[in-house]
Amino acid sequence: MPVTFRVERFEGPLDLLLQLVEREELDISEVSLTTVAEQYVEHVRTNKGHIPPEELADFLVVAAKLVYLKSRLLMPTLEDEELDEGPDLATQLRLYQRFMGAATKLQERWEAGHVCYGRDPKPVRSLQPTFAPPPDLTHELLSSIMLHVIARLKPVVRMPQAAIRRIVRIQDKIGELAARLRNMAKFTFSNFVSQAKDKQERLVSFLALLELVKQRVVTVDQQGIFEDIDIAANDLDRLADLKIEFV
DSSP states (O other), X not given: OOOOEEETTEEEOHHHHHHHHHTTSSOGGGOOHHHHHHXXXXXXXXXXXXXXXXXXXXXXXXXXXXXXXXXXXXXXXXXXXXXXXXXXXXXXXXXXXXXXXXXXXXXXXXXXXXXXXXOOOOOOOOOSOSOOOOTTOOHHHHHHHHHHHXXXXXXXXXXXXXXXXXXXXXXXXXXXXXXXXXXXXXXXXXXXXXXXXXXXXXXXXXXXXXXXXXXXXXEEEESSTTOOEEEEESOHHXXXXXXXXXX
16 A cells, blocks of 8 residues: 655655646645655654565655756756656656566566576478479489580590799809809819709709819819719819809
């Protein structure tokens, strides 16, 4: 049962008082909010432990609205458009009741042990076939169609594979021989070609050595057939200025 408040020029529930003030049927300046608060505090003391929480919340919502309206009266310099009043009291109370109802149901489910909820299953797709061959289709006809499709396919053209070969130039090997001779007075040909990657590189290295012998830049010595070749610088001054060009 709602609490009845008695103030000057009004007697009834608090939400009715607010409605009268909002409709300007009752001047807010004639309402003593102190009296309203004292009466409700007395009501709480009298019914201690028996007042539901939603009633306390309703009182706070309505009382806050009344305080807001009276504060606007005390501060007339504030323009209406500067204040965002938000939803009206009825809307606030309806929203509050919805939340309270949902909270009550959740509390009941919690106390009953219903703390897990499953998700509705997704609709099962129809298992009906989406395609069926015509009844007059035979395996001979199907084979003929497949052969016709294969015959229309363009042949796969495979591009020939080509490997990039490394080119070894005589000029480069002459330069390597000259650099080795500037640092070492003597070395063997097998030592020089020990890092060669293939037979072609060893052959080019030998041709470079023959060119240096021809130019009288180096001297070579071989003790016997198939023996290793000793290489030594013959003219270091010419070796420093060595420039050999091939056409």
